[in-house]
Amino acid sequence: MTAKRASATSPTIWTVLKWTVAILAAVIAVFPVWWMINVVFSEPGQPVSINPRLWPTSLTAGLQTVHVIFAETAYLHAYMVSVCYSVLTIAGVLLFGSAAAFEFALFDFPGRRIIFGIVMLALMVPTAVTIIPTYLLTADLGWLNSMQGLVVPGLASAFGLFMLVQFMRAIPADMIEAARLDGASHLQIYWHVVLPLCRNAMVTLAILTFMQTWGNYMWPLLVGTSPDMYTVGQIVGMFNSPLSHQTVEVVMTANLLAAVPPLIFYLLFQRKIVEGIAMSGTKG
Amino acid sequence: MxxxxxxxxxxxxxxxxxxxxxxxxxxxxxxxxxxxxxxxxxxxxxxxxxxxxxxxxxxxxxxxxxxxxxxxxxxxxxxxxxxxxxxxxxxxxxxxxxxxxxxxxxxxxxxxxxxxxxxxxxxxxxxxxxxxxxxxxxxxxxxxxxxxxxxxxxxxxxxxxxxxxxxxxxxxxxxxxxxxxxxxxxxxxxxxxxxxxxxxxxxxxxxxxxxxxxxxxxxxxxxxxxxxxxxxxVGSPRMNFLAGEVVGADATSTRLLHAGGTGPLTLPIGGLQGQLKVEIGVRPDHLRILADGEDPPPAAIAFTGRVTFVEELGNVTYVHIVLDDGTPIVVGAGRGPRIGTDDVRITAPVGHALLFAQDGCRLRGRNGTGK
Missing domain, CATH: 3.40.50.300 (P-loop containing nucleotide triphosphate hydrolases)
Known part of the structure; x- marks a missing residue:
């Protein structure tokens, strides 16, 4: 008790050090985002690079740039494509991941261990190795420049399956058996008992999938070559390209707009993300 | 059905x-x-x-x-x-x-x-x-x-x-x-x-x-x-088991030696020819500690042992005893005078003793005796 009070009133060197490191890390993480805001919301004709400062100067100028980007470029369309791509991928990953995890975690069937092992092997294969065959397959199916070409190859997530399997293994067998005795069918057990119990893990997986899909650059670049299928990532890439004739605040605004959805997501769900990652890392 | x-x-x-x-x-x-x-x-x-x-x-x-x-x-x-x-x-x-x-x-x-x-x-x-x-x-x-x-x-x-x-x-x-x-x-x-x-x-x-x-x-x-x-x-504390050796048997009784390290004993269980080593089972409640100077009733089981510890639960007292041959047993006693860690003599009516063969089967006797 006394020791606690002492440490509260006169901080030890250790506490000071811990806080210094934490604040430093926070500053390093936040600074780029703040710099973007700083550049976007500045008086036009006063480039921050020439006259550096750490605070924005004009809200209206920034909003004007946002308006210009939405009104005069294909940015809004790309936003819609990215949202569709993310939402469909999340829905698919959750559906296929949870259904597969339900079988792998709670039931025994011939070849279960081997099949699960093969799926887990997929976790270790880098995307660079599989991207060309996947591209060829998608092209053969005639899915280039289509939403299904963008979404379908990403629907089965080995990581998502692994995470949900770990979570579902912790569900007591008694509970599944009780549901069976209550007359619930296989699908009803999945829907009424297992899915609600996995809500936290599902939310975490949805967030992680969103982060990954929103930031995915390579796959949309390969599959969506027509301007109709450009995602936010590609559009931002075009703003950033050396031959782009946009001024720095327009380029920065395009970047900031791309970063906003993941930032909001992260702020809303940060606790769940940390919990989810800790959980999938420590169990099993 | x-x-x-x-x-x-x-x-x-x-x-x-x-x-x-x-x-x-x-x-x-x-x-x-x-x-x-x-x-x-x-x-x-x-x-x-x-x-x-x-x-x-x-x-x-x-x-x-x-x-x-x-x-x-x-x-x-x-x-x-x-x-x-x-x-x-x-x-x-x-x-x-x-x-x-x-x-x-x-x-x-x-x-x-x-x-x-x-x-x-x-x-x-x-x-x-x-x-x-x-x-x-x-x-x-x-x-x-x-x-x-x-x-x-x-x-x-x-x-x-x-x-x-x-x-x-x-x-x-x-x-x-x-x-x-x-x-x-x-x-x-x-x-x-x-x-x-x-x-x-x-x-x-x-x-x-x-x-x-x-x-x-x-x-x-x-x-x-x-x-x-x-x-x-079944039963708590559990039944006491004592090793015994059959030395003679007829249609109505069985004579045993060495039960609990004491002398010969006759149980009213008949027709047990062919058995050599047996176990005698007696529940703690059927055993009684004899007072000093009290003689065991005739035709009763009797042996001596040393008290190791006593559980006094209020309504009942369980006395843990090690017999002369090393077998541990429990005796249920009333709320009598305090029992030290001395040697005691214990007795039980022969009618309450059960006999078990070496393979664990109960020996009831051919003429329905033994229960």
Whole structure:
């Protein structure tokens, strides 16, 4: 008790050090985002690079740039494509991941261990190795420049399956058996008992999938070559390209707009993300 | 034909034989308790009846219909799990009504049945609560409620009280007996606690290592065990066993040597020719410590030993004694004068002694003597 009070009133060197490191890390993480805001919301004709400062100067100028980007470029369309791509991928990953995890975690069937092992092997294969065959397959199916070409190859997530399997293994067998005795069918057990119990893990997986899909650059670049299928990532890439004739605040605004959805997501769900990652890392 | 018949049921998990040729008949409305040490197969037998496991051989039938290939939910059985197995994301009401909802029962009927079950179990005011907001005893009642609303032909309980504290366990025991009386349905109850079994059962089934040891009314098993395992398992503290050597036997009696390291002894159990080494079983309550200078009654068992420690429980005192040949025994005594750690003499009427062969079988004697 006394020791606690002492440490509260006169901080030890250790506490000071811990806080210094934490604040430093926070500053390093936040600074780029703040710099973007700083550049976007500045008086036009006063480039921050020439006259550096750490605070924005004009809200209206920034909003004007946002308006210009939405009104005069294909940015809004790309936003819609990215949202569709993310939402469909999340829905698919959750559906296929949870259904597969339900079988792998709670039931025994011939070849279960081997099949699960093969799926887990997929976790270790880098995307660079599989991207060309996947591209060829998608092209053969005639899915280039289509939403299904963008979404379908990403629907089965080995990581998502692994995470949900770990979570579902912790569900007591008694509970599944009780549901069976209550007359619930296989699908009803999945829907009424297992899915609600996995809500936290599902939310975490949805967030992680969103982060990954929103930031995915390579796959949309390969599959969506027509301007109709450009995602936010590609559009931002075009703003950033050396031959782009946009001024720095327009380029920065395009970047900031791309970063906003993941930032909001992260702020809303940060606790769940940390919990989810800790959980999938420590169990099993 | 019995209401529930288990015939020649065997079950192995890999090389381990969990149930070995179990045959048992249970009548409608009976309260039957399966009892035995951990791993004796009692829970597995329960799971065979409800259909969560299927036997390797043999059949389970209810009201004359073989159940082996019938879905668990359609057997007319309901089970209460040791862990309660309540769904944590549902209210008590939703937990209780889950089975009915799965069967697409009409909402008004669900309401009626849940309310009726809640009234029986005094859950009325708790129905809106989630399982984590309920105490252990309340959770147990919700789990029982979930079984009641399905109106099963057979209730199955798998060690339902083992997660409760001692006081609550006694209370729930009484409630379960009352519930059985009220619902008048067949109940099968699994426990490793022989006191629970003794207090609740119409009939007790003692299992050990996958084999049925004996079936009968609790007091019959207590007074007249078929073998050494049942004799030792039923009753607390357990029966004392003393090694003995047969030196002579005729049609009405058996003479033994060395029982408990003392002299010869004659038991009124006849016709035991051919036995050499036996064990004598005497319950602690039938033994008595002789007062100083008191002579043992004629034709009684008598031996001497040294007191190691004394458990004084108020209504009864258990004296732990090591006999001259090193056998530890327990003697039940009244609330007499304090007993030190001296040598004592102990006696028991010969009529209460049971004899067991080396393989554990009870030796009753050919002429029906020995009980």
């Amino acid at each position: 019995a209401f529930l018949e288990i015939s020649s049921v065997s079950k192995s998990f890999g090389a381990v034989k969990v149930l070995d040729d179990i045959t048992l008949e249970i009548e409608r409305g009976e309260f039957v308790v399966f009892v035995g040490p951990s791993g004796c197969g009692k829970s597995t037998l329960l799971r065979m009846i409800t259909g969560l496991d299927s036997p390797n051989s043999g059949t389970v039938s209810i009201e004359g219909k073989v159940m082996n290939d019938i879905e668990p939910a359609k057997r007319g059985t309901a089970m209460v799990f040791q862990s309660y197995a309540l769904y944590p994301h549902m209210s008590a009401y939703d937990n209780v009504s889950f089975g009915l909802r799965m069967a697409h029962t009409a909402k008004t009927l669900i309401r009626q049945r849940v309310d009726a079950a809640a009234a029986i179990l005094r859950l009325d005011k708790l129905l809106h609560r989630r399982p984590r907001e309920l105490s252990g005893g309340q959770k147990q009642r919700v789990a029982i409620g979930r079984a009641i609303v399905r109106e099963p032909r057979v209730f199955l309980f798998d060690e339902p009280l083992s997660n409760l504290d001692a006081e609550l366990r006694v209370q729930m025991r009484a409630e379960l007996i009352e519930l059985h009386r009220r619902l008048d349905v067949t109940m099968i109850y699994v426990t490793h606690d022989q006191i629970e079994a003794m207090t609740m059962a119409d009939r007790m089934v003692v299992l050990n290592a996958g084999r049925m040891q004996q079936v009968g009314r609790p007091l019959d098993l207590y007074d007249d065990p078929d073998n050494r395992f049942v004799a030792g398992f």
